[in-house]
Amino acid sequence: MLSKGGCPKTMLSIKDALEAVEGRWKLLILFALSESPKRFKQIAREVPGITDKTLSKELKSLEANKLIRREVYDTFPPAVEYSITPHGLSLEKVLDELHFWGLTHRKEVIGE
Amino acid sequence: MLSKGGCPKTMLSIKDALEAVEGRWKLLILFALSESPKRFKQIAREVPGITDKTLSKELKSLEANKLIRREVYDTFPPAVEYSITPHGLSLEKVLDELHFWGLTHRKEVIGE
Numbered sequence: 001m002l003s004k005g006g007c008p009k010t011m012l013s014i015k016d017a018l019e020a021v022e023g024r025w026k027l028l029i030l031f032a033l034s035e036s037p038k039r040f041k042q043i044a045r046e047v048p049g050i051t052d053k054t055l056s057k058e059l060k061s062l063e064a065n066k067l068i069r070r071e072v073y074d075t076f077p078p079a080v081e082y083s084i085t086p087h088g089l090s091l092e093k094v095l096d097e098l099h100f101w102g103l104t105h106r107k108e109v110i111g112e
Numbered sequence: 113m114l115s116k117g118g119c120p121k122t123m124l125s126i127k128d129a130l131e132a133v134e135g136r137w138k139l140l141i142l143f144a145l146s147e148s149p150k151r152f153k154q155i156a157r158e159v160p161g162i163t164d165k166t167l168s169k170e171l172k173s174l175e176a177n178k179l180i181r182r183e184v185y186d187t188f189p190p191a192v193e194y195s196i197t198p199h200g201l202s203l204e205k206v207l208d209e210l211h212f213w214g215l216t217h218r219k220e221v222i223g224e
Contacts, residue, residue, distance in 0.1 A: 002146040002196070002204050011139060013214030014207060020217060022130055027123060034114040066220055084114070087220050090213065092114050095126060097209040101202065102125030105132060108178055108199050 037083035149195035
């Protein structure tokens with residue numbers, strides 16, 4: 001990538017990936033759902049500080065990006081549950097690399 | 113990460129990493145510098161659409177994050193050159209993963 005001088009096409013896919021995870025909430029929501037499928041109220045409890053309105057918006061965006069799935073169960077009253085998809089789980093390696101690089105970065109920039 | 117349910121500390125380093133690369137310009141500037149050290153005007157030419165003011169701001173931020181180095185040569189008139197640091201080059205693996213995942217993501221979301 002950097003050693004070959006990145007091209008605009010490479011940039012496009014990197015931008016796609018960054019947009020799918022960036023912002024304050026998306027990863028926190030994915031982390032919460034990575035344990036088990038959850039209902040709206042459960043997620044809201046596990047992502048401290050998020051408002052219902054923002055959570056609802058973020059869930060829609062994650063669903064549109066196929067990172068999570070929304071399932072409606074035919075019970076009374078109907079139950080709605082959110083779960084992480086295989087595509088969402090495929091973020092694992094990206095997050096690992098970001099995590100490790102972030103650790104080095106913190107050491108490099110702060111710890112001198 | 114996702115399989116273990118991410119923790120807030122993990123989140124912090126991921127956030128550090130995302131902040132270092134996110135936005136419209138940082139990666140394009142790093143790509144330009146990955147070929148060879150360059151002067152301000154050269155970078156400006158190779159990053160289409162960037163204004164001098166924004167480029168100057170972004171270079172300062174990249175330098176503060178130790179991803180690039182600014183060197184002043186003792187010539188007349190003094191020449192200033194920017195180059196990518198080893199720490200900047202260490203982003204390679206992160207960018208690779210983002211790139212590959214971004215490609216899959218595009219196929220998953222658009223190509224159905």
